[in-house]
Amino acid sequence: MKPCGRQDVLDISIDGADEVDNQLNCIKGGGACQFQEKIVASCAKDFIIIADYRKDSENLGQKWKRGVPIEVLPVAYRPVKLKIEAMLGGVAKLRMAEYKAGPIVTDNGNFVLDWLFEEHADWVEVNTAIKLIPGVVETGLFLNLAKVAYFGNADGTVKVRKAPGVQNCC
Numbered sequence: 160m161k162p163c164g165r166q167d168v169l170d171i172s173i174d175g176a177d178e179v180d181n182q183l184n185c186i187k188g189g190g191a192c193q194f195q196e197k198i199v200a201s202c203a204k205d206f207i208i209i210a211d212y213r214k215d216s217e218n219l220g221q222k223w224k225r226g227v228p229i230e231v232l233p234v235a236y237r238p239v240k241l242k243i244e245a246m247l248g249g250v251a252k253l254r255m256a257e258y259k260a261g262p263i264v265t266d267n268g269n270f271v272l273d274w275l276f277e278e279h280a281d282w283v284e285v286n287t288a289i290k291l292i293p294g295v296v297e298t299g300l301f302l303n304l305a306k307v308a309y310f311g312n313a314d315g316t317v318k319v320r321k322a323p324g325v326q327n328c329c
């Protein structure tokens with residue numbers, strides 16, 4: 160397998176998620192990796208989620224209570240935070256490190272804002288609004304990307320959910 164950057168298209172990409180809704184929209188980035196994960200997912204013909212039952216949700220925010228992770232340029236974290244809160248409500252908190260002083264720094268040298276949102280209906284609109292704020296690198300909203308999600312249950316069974324319109328996949 161070649162590194163993603165040297166591969167035009169990947170046949171398949173498999174990843175976890177922090178939450179998956181009934182349309183297969185996902186929140187990712189609990190581990191602050193959403194930027195690189197989204198690049199890989201965007202290059203794949205089929206993006207598949209494997210997660211446990213705790214991530215299976217009707218609507219985003221129902222199970223995952225830590226907000227939408229948003230990777231931002233360090234120099235812009237404050238204006239981005241204020242713009243998100245003014246435009247969309249909620250609170251955008253700078254994610255702090257646990258075992259070192261200061262904020263978490265991503266693999267790309269950036270900071271993460273965790274946006275604790277109120278209920279939203281149109282996630283595509285919300286995602287676009289956030290992406291257009293200067294200083295935003297990437298959001299943890301993975302919308303219309305996943306084709307299938309496999310949820311492992313505590314009893315060992317697996318629940319399968321396909322995205323709307325997907326018939327045969329993986």
Ligand SMILES: O=C[C@H](O)[C@H](O)[C@H](O)COP(=O)(O)O
Nearest residue numbers: 175176187188189190191192
């Ligand atoms: O940043 C990391 C990832 O997007 C998610 O947080 C991850 O896929 C979910 O991780 P886990 O399966 O370990 O809860």
